[in-house]
Amino acid sequence: MQALVIVAHGSHLNPDSSAPTHDHADTIRAVGAFDEVKTGFWKEEPSLREVLRTVESDEAYVVPFFVSEGYFTEEVIPRELRLDGWDVSEWDSDGIDADHVTLSATDVGKTVHYCGPVGTHESMTDVIIRRAESVTDDPDVGEGFGLAVVGHGTERNENSAKAIHYHAARIREMDRFDEVRALFMDEEPEVDDVTDHFEAEDVVVVPLFIADGFHTQEDIPEDMGITDDYREGYDVPAEVDGHRIWYAGAVGTEALMADVILERAADAGADIGEAIEIVRERTRSAPATGD
Structure with a gap:
């Protein structure tokens, strides 16, 4: 028997924080790739x-x-799961390369294949x-559009920005969008100045955050100027300084996202058959969870 365990942060304050985790677990559970699909949280039950x-x-x-490698993936989760012999060097990662390592959780008698975070997977x-x-309701969106991949960013952990730059660079190489930029909340270049970074009139802004919460629903919309008060909502697209912000x-x-979770498990050796396909x-025509 093999189990999939999706571990996330959760929140005591925002009940919607864990909704995407549960929704993706349900999607994976429905395809029958694992004998069990469980979820665990740092700030909710069941606990890590x-x-x-x-x-x-x-x-x-x-x-x-999680979006990036760092404190939670390297310290909190291995400690709380009591993974014997955990050493972050096992991942041999420079901040975006964490793959998987096989360890034992002897207190529960299980073999654990501990994977890198979803946010850094290709x-x-x-x-x-x-x-x-x-968001544009256009499966061919790209030509004539700019794309901003937005992260939190922090001077305390350089890995926080690496995932954002990594995916922005990969999309840029596809030559699909006219312009692709990595922007941040707490470091340069900042999302507050989103219109300064694009010549394209239409700009899609995608926050690389796990769940909608204070930052994605309040801070970023107000910082970009698509609304003066998040409680009043905003248009999609919204007009800002001669640009349409999607x-x-x-x-x-x-x-x-359920696909990324499966990809991580498959990379670690899980036998999941055709579940990814x-x-x-x-999910091709499914709405975003919580929409």
Whole structure:
């Protein structure tokens, strides 16, 4: 038997924070790729410390539903899961290369395949593009459009920005959009000045965040100037300084995220058959979770 365990941050304050995690777990559960699909959270129940105790399988594939490598993926999750012999050097990563490592959780008698976060997997690039397609309702969106991939950014952890730059660069290489930029909330170049960074009249803004919350629903819309008060909502597209801003909301709510989770588990050796192809087909016309 094999289990999939999706671990995420969660929130005591925002009940919607865990919604995408549960929704993607349901999608994966429906395709029958794993004997069990479980979710665990840092700030909600079931807790990271207890989630493996809810698993009956002897083998578990743990996928962090986080954007970047850092404190949670390198310290908190391995500690709370009590992974014997964990050493971050096992990943041999420079901030975006974490793949997987196989360890034991001897207190529960399980083999754990601990995977890198979803946010740095190459298939996340496809999700960002799908998000742009969803918000514009155009499966061919690209020509005549700019694309901004937005992250939090922080001087405290250089890895926070690496995933944003990584996916922006991959999309730029596809030569699909007229312009592609990586923008941030807390470091340069800032999303506040989004219109200064594009010549294209139409700009799709996709936040590389796991769930919609304070930053994606309040800070970013107000910072970009698409609304003066987030409580009054905003138009999509919204007119700002002669540009049309197509604001997509958190990428983690896109239905195709289930594919990235499966890709992480498959890379670690999970036997999932044709689940990835099935999920991609089923989510092609599905709305973003929470929409």
